[in-house]
Amino acid sequence: MATDFALSFLQLLVIVTIPSISLSLTPDGLSLLALKSAVDQSSSDSDISVFSDWNENDTDPCRWTGIACMNVSKFSDPRVVGIAIAERNLRAYIPSELGSLVYLRRLNLHGNRFYGSIPDQLFNASSLHSIFLYSNNLSGPLPPSLCHLPRLQNLDLSQNSFSGPLPSDLGNCHQLQRFILSHNKVSGHLPTGIWPQLLSLVELDLSSNEFSGSIPSDLGELQSLSGTLNLSFNHFSGTIPSSLGKLPAAVSFDLRNNNLSGEIPQDGTFANQAPTAFRGNPSLCGFPLQKPCRTTNSPQTAQNNSGSTSNSKSKKGLKPGLIILISAADALGVAFIGLIIVYVYWKKKDSNKGCSCTGKSKFGGSDKGMSKFCPCSCLKGLPSNDSEVESDNGAGNGAEGQLVPIDKGFSFELDELLRASAYVLGKSGLGIVYKVVLGNGIPVAVRRLGEGGGQRYKEFAAEIQAIGRVKHPNIVRLRAYYWAPDEKLLISDFISNGSLNSALRGRTGQPSANLTWSTRLRIVKESARGLAHLHECSPRKFVHAEIKPSNILLDNDFHPYISDFGLNRLISITGSDPSSSGGLLGGALPYIKPTQPDRPNNYRAPEARIPGARPTQKWDVYSFGVVLMELLTGKSPETSSTTSPSPTTSSAAAAAAEIPDLVRWVGKGFEEQKPLSEMVDPMLLKEAHAKKEVLAVFHVALACTEPDPEIRPRMKTVSENLDKIGT
Numbered sequence: 100m101a102t103d104f105a106l107s108f109l110q111l112l113v114i115v116t117i118p119s120i121s122l123s124l125t126p127d128g129l130s131l132l133a134l135k136s137a138v139d140q141s142s143s144d145s146d147i148s149v150f151s152d153w154n155e156n157d158t159d160p161c162r163w164t165g166i167a168c169m170n171v172s173k174f175s176d177p178r179v180v181g182i183a184i185a186e187r188n189l190r191a192y193i194p195s196e197l198g199s200l201v202y203l204r205r206l207n208l209h210g211n212r213f214y215g216s217i218p219d220q221l222f223n224a225s226s227l228h229s230i231f232l233y234s235n236n237l238s239g240p241l242p243p244s245l246c247h248l249p250r251l252q253n254l255d256l257s258q259n260s261f262s263g264p265l266p267s268d269l270g271n272c273h274q275l276q277r278f279i280l281s282h283n284k285v286s287g288h289l290p291t292g293i294w295p296q297l298l299s300l301v302e303l304d305l306s307s308n309e310f311s312g313s314i315p316s317d318l319g320e321l322q323s324l325s326g327t328l329n330l331s332f333n334h335f336s337g338t339i340p341s342s343l344g345k346l347p348a349a350v351s352f353d354l355r356n357n358n359l360s361g362e363i364p365q366d367g368t369f370a371n372q373a374p375t376a377f378r379g380n381p382s383l384c385g386f387p388l389q390k391p392c393r394t395t396n397s398p399q400t401a402q403n404n405s406g407s408t409s410n411s412k413s414k415k416g417l418k419p420g421l422i423i424l425i426s427a428a429d430a431l432g433v434a435f436i437g438l439i440i441v442y443v444y445w446k447k448k449d450s451n452k453g454c455s456c457t458g459k460s461k462f463g464g465s466d467k468g469m470s471k472f473c474p475c476s477c478l479k480g481l482p483s484n485d486s487e488v489e490s491d492n493g494a495g496n497g498a499e500g501q502l503v504p505i506d507k508g509f510s511f512e513l514d515e516l517l518r519a520s521a522y523v524l525g526k527s528g529l530g531i532v533y534k535v536v537l538g539n540g541i542p543v544a545v546r547r548l549g550e551g552g553g554q555r556y557k558e559f560a561a562e563i564q565a566i567g568r569v570k571h572p573n574i575v576r577l578r579a580y581y582w583a584p585d586e587k588l589l590i591s592d593f594i595s596n597g598s599l600n601s602a603l604r605g606r607t608g609q610p611s612a613n614l615t616w617s618t619r620l621r622i623v624k625e626s627a628r629g630l631a632h633l634h635e636c637s638p639r640k641f642v643h644a645e646i647k648p649s650n651i652l653l654d655n656d657f658h659p660y661i662s663d664f665g666l667n668r669l670i671s672i673t674g675s676d677p678s679s680s681g682g683l684l685g686g687a688l689p690y691i692k693p694t695q696p697d698r699p700n701n702y703r704a705p706e707a708r709i710p711g712a713r714p715t716q717k718w719d720v721y722s723f724g725v726v727l728m729e730l731l732t733g734k735s736p737e738t739s740s741t742t743s744p745s746p747t748t749s750s751a752a753a754a755a756a757e758i759p760d761l762v763r764w765v766g767k768g769f770e771e772q773k774p775l776s777e778m779v780d781p782m783l784l785k786e787a788h789a790k791k792e793v794l795a796v797f798h799v800a801l802a803c804t805e806p807d808p809e810i811r812p813r814m815k816t817v818s819e820n821l822d823k824i825g826t
Contacts (some may be wrong), residue, residue, distance in 0.1 A: 127179040128160040133196035134182075138189050138536040145212075146187040166808070170623035171202055178202040183807065185231070186210030193237075198223035205807050207231040208256070211521075214238070221249045229253040229810050233279070236260060240287065246271035253810055255279040257304070263564045265289060265310075270296035277302040283330065288312035303817060304329040306353065312365055313337035314359075319345040325816055331379075332357040338362075339383075344369045349819060352376040359383050362392045440757065503560075504579045534593055543578065548587040548664075548673050558583060559672050563589075566665045569637045573629030575652065575662040594660050600648035602657075603729065610733055610782060611658060616789040620825055621731050622659045623796065626651055627818035629661045630723060632815045635718045641665060644714040646722035647702040648729065701736045701759050702726065705806055717808035720817065724803025727796055728765050733780030762804045769801065786792035 124132075135150050153163045159177060160170035167181030179200050181722070189211040197203070198220035206224075209231045216239030217232070220629075228250040245254075252274050262284040270293030272278075278300065285307035294300075294317045299321050311334040317617035319326070319342030328343070328350055331597030335357040343352070344367025352372050363369060374387045384392040506753050524532040524544065533545045559582065567577045581588040596602075599622065602611045631643045643664045652660045704721035706712055725736050736759035768778050776784060779793055806810050812820075 195220035316340040542593040594652035727800035
């Protein structure tokens with residue numbers, strides 16, 4: 100007995116006195132160390148610096164690069180909810196130990212060289228809702244346990260080497276929203292019967308695989324689908340099922356490069372498709388392809404055709420004298436038209452009062468040194484509405500200054516602009532903005548960009564032309580610009596009712612009484628349409644990068660207009676301080692100095708706060724989500740100052756720490772299932788009928804402000820979801 104007691108005491112003493120690494124780290128941390136061990140550390144081109152702070156002596160992994168944690172309950176330690184180690188060129192396999200991370204929600208390993216198959220044990224991580232493994236070297240069949248994840252929403256396995264058939268139980272992924280499998284080697288027929296079960300699917304991309312057989316007709320029951328149904332570059336055969344016409348009108352098809360045959364259906368969504376959707380299928384015919392389908396001629400039709408042919412053969416040709424007479428008449432007609440053209444040309448030249456097409460504009464009146472707009476469209480270096488930008492050593496650099504109209508029918512002279520009454524609307528890092536009332540009583544907004552960039556006219560003009568081509572009812576129109584080496588101005592429409600920021604705050608700090616729920620809902624719907632147009636339909640597919648209430652202007656009827664897109668690029672071209680007082684117009688328009696530095700932009704996405712990060716459209720989606728929350732709650736999105744990242748914290752973790760308090764507060768409110776009355780603007784409580792609509796907009800805002808940009812929806816999807824609310 101004494102011997103047993105002494106042995107037990109000795110074992111306890113050994114456990115206490117001998118330090119143990121494994122006992123100091125949480126189980127989640129130990130599972131993550133398996134991922135670090137799975138990486139080939141000897142690979143010379145792998146960026147293994149991501150693991151430099153993965154210290155096995157830490158108590159938990161929550162400060163490790165690429166790891167996100169959360170307190171899942173009030174009494175538990177933080178648990179790992181996200182892994183984001185992307186584009187590091189790591190050569191590794193996926194360890195099965197990751198399946199023990201039961202609270203893991205997001206797994207993002209894209210842009211590496213992970214090889215082998217996906218272990219079945221990974222799907223024991225039952226909280227997973229997003230898996231991004233695209234652009235790796237993964238192979239083998241698709242895991243049969245794929246749909247054992249009850250919360251799976253986003254699955255992107257594209258650009259790998261997966262093979263074998265599509266799992267027949269894919270229909271069990273009831274929450275799946277995005278399924279992207281392009282550029283693999285998956286083969287076989289698409290199973291039928293699974294597609295009606297995918298009620299939440301918004302994106303399906305099966306392109307560039309080895310699928311064969313016919314296209315299932317029940318694909319037409321994917322009523323949540325938006326964007327593109329992409330089945331291109333496969334081996335599908337047979338006819339296109341007409342049931343696809345029942346898909347939502349916003350869906351576009353990509354059925355290129357298959358073996359499809361027969362006539363393209365003409366009903367429903369098919370009427371909205373372009374010819375490119377069907378190219379590469381030699382046996383397809385019908386609209387919109389320029390290949391009519393062959394029709395079987397009846398005997399009567401054949402007889403009529405032969406009769407008409409014989410009749411045409413029996414007709415005699417024209418007599419030689421008649422041919423000569425017709426030729427002479429044609430020659431006289433051409434000569435007469437030529438005389439008219441010459442007369443109009445000289446008449447127009449005289450009416451320009453000395454304005455020539457040499458790149459020089461006329462100086463006129465008492466405004467010495469002020470250039471007058473010259474309407475000649477052939478001025479070198481000055482883009483007309485329908486011409487491309489050219490450069491020239493003289494006018495190409497805007498040596499004497501030019502006022503260039505962007506919009507046809509909207510023109511005025513520079514001296515008219517200088518004589519007009521003007522006052523300052525505001526000042527920011529993007530320049531001073533003035534309201535200027537022209538002689539005809541029309542107000543315009545004039546933004547002063549600065550004085551520099553004199554040698555970059557061609558680049559500046561190209562950017563201006565791209566901005567000027569953006570036309571949408573909810574985007575501020577650019578009407579003209581002025582260029583000179585010492586001055587750059589943008590002239591756009593003046594929107595009369597201030598910004599959404601002033602409507603939300605105003606002088607009292609409280610929302611305007613006019614911001615009823617119906618007005619707010621209209622503002623967010625129309626703003627979303629404008630921003631989606633910038634992303635999807637503009638020539639450059641612009642990224643705004645500064646979406647906030649002060650850049651959403653309102654007219655007298657509270658219709659919104661997105662402003663100030665593309666200005667960051669123009670400022671970088673001018674390369675000078677837009678608030679400087681020099682330049683040709685420096686003394687003509689009033690000037691103010693800022694009384695205080697610009698406030699930080701609390702609407703930016705977490706990844707936008709990382710130094711050197713390149714703007715993306717997902718930045719705009721996040722910022723728009725914060726604007727939605729502000730409209731719903733009436734609260735301002737101030738950045739938390741209680742958590743300042745330590746010097747050793749990674750840039751990604753530092754960015755995550757800068758999530759606005761408003762986003763955290765709303766997210767926590769929904770997690771704790773707080774009553775809606777505790778979260779919304781008290782003004783909206785008066786409209787009891789709006790409860791369901793307010794809740795629906797909250798869900799859109801939460802999707803927009805997902806920390807992981809890969810999960811955020813496209814702005815087009817956001818707009819479509821908002822348009823469904825209240826209709």
